[in-house]
Amino acid sequence: MLTKPDRIFDREFEWRHLSAFVERGRDTVQLGVVSGRRRQGKTFLLEALASETGGFYFGATQATEAESLRLFSAALQDYAKSPVRLRFADWDEAIRHLFTVAGDIGRPIVIDEFPYLSKVSPALPSIIQREVDRAISQGGRLALLLCGSAMSVMGGLLAGSAPLRGRATLELVVKPFDYPLAAGYWKIGDPALAARVHAVVGGTPAYLRFLNGDIPESMDDFDEWVLRTVLDPGTPLFREARYLLEEETDIRDSALYHSVLAAVAAGDNTRGGIASYIGRKAADIGHHLNVLEDNCLLRREPDVFRAGRSVYRVAEPLISFYQVIMRPQWGLLESGRAAAVWTDARPRFHSQIMGPHFEELCRRFALVEPVFGGLPGEVGAGALTDHAYRTQIQVDVAVFAPAVPGEPRRVMSIGEVKWGDVMGARHVERLRRARDLLAEKGYDTRETVLACYSGAGFDPAFHPEDDVRMIGLPELYS
Structure with a gap:
């Protein structure tokens, strides 16, 4: 070679x-x-x-x-x-x-x-x-x-x-660097900081050059780093999210495509939700969704428990950051009011950017790391209907073993993800109920591991049993 x-x-x-x-x-x-x-x-x-x-x-x-x-x-x-x-x-x-x-x-x-x-x-x-x-x-x-x-x-x-x-x-x-590799490329050793930086710039190598090698020195420097880089009109990264869309040859009406991406980034990520957000009929946006998928700006993820249902995710972290944080206050940012914009937007960054992004990192971790007794056949997310309590349980990370014809689908793990919450007993109980519902539906759950993924840590008073795994940022970046 x-x-x-x-x-x-x-x-x-x-x-x-x-x-x-x-x-x-x-x-x-x-x-x-x-x-x-x-x-x-x-x-x-x-x-x-x-x-x-x-x-x-x-x-x-x-x-x-x-x-x-x-x-x-x-x-x-x-x-x-x-x-x-x-x-x-x-x-x-x-x-x-x-x-x-x-x-x-x-x-x-x-x-x-x-x-x-x-x-x-x-x-x-x-x-x-x-x-x-x-x-x-x-x-x-x-x-x-x-x-x-x-x-x-x-x-x-x-x-x-x-x-x-x-x-x-x-x-x-040629794909972006996955999140652990991106941390190495940016030379960031703190997992909490690496996750936040990845939620802004993703794994695109060129962005480090765009910023002349400007890397946040610590968690205390993260807010200032955001202000002097992606929110600074004098840096190439400031307008990059717009260029990513407009450079694609199949995209004509960029305003409508921006609205579709804004809907998904805001959490209206079903086809009906997107259509309602932008004021169109669901049948009228199929072409736009297909174009964004073809250009790898949007991806469709099926609900692993409900056939025929799916949600859309923005594939590029910088576009999510732009749609949630920058686009609503573009005029203020261009006029140099970045500090005020970021102060107002910081709660949205954690709820609408870091929360969904951390879920995606956890699904990638479960896909590539054999932490549940072998390599998985499929990793995804889905919702389970609990008719007894008339509610739904969202499973953020569902790990399936490779399918075997004629045998029930074996569930290796189901997990809940919380970016800003300390996790403990109540989260495990919810997962136990989800495991019971899956068993009722005919899934093989005899060896299913219950996984809690947290960006804020775990309740020290909670002592998990053998069928429970606690996975934090250090494990994700180990």
């Missing part, structure tokens, strides 16, 4: 697959698609790959077809050190020449921000498909990577009847 440069933090999984892709391309035809939301370090990663292998890298920009061809021609001419000026009449000629060069040099070819090119030149994927097929039939060698941030466009390259479907040998999505 190629040695990963020291300047790249983690990304071991991505580098391993890219290295193997390049190695295969020395002898055969390889086509790869690399995607991921903006600011995740895709360009940084691919430029490093091209540099380490001596490959060709071309970063497309928003331009007309003619200008894009000129820029591509100039870049290829410089790379190939051609004494003859390259000038292509169209992409058909350009791609044929590119494949010839790629076969000659045996090094990877990277075309970054490919959606900019395919938007103004819709035939480009078909042209690449034809040349890939030709190279395969002639026993050629090639390692071509197409990269982009427009998730709906990149996802469509290999979907359905798309020209490139079935040609790719690599499909890599």
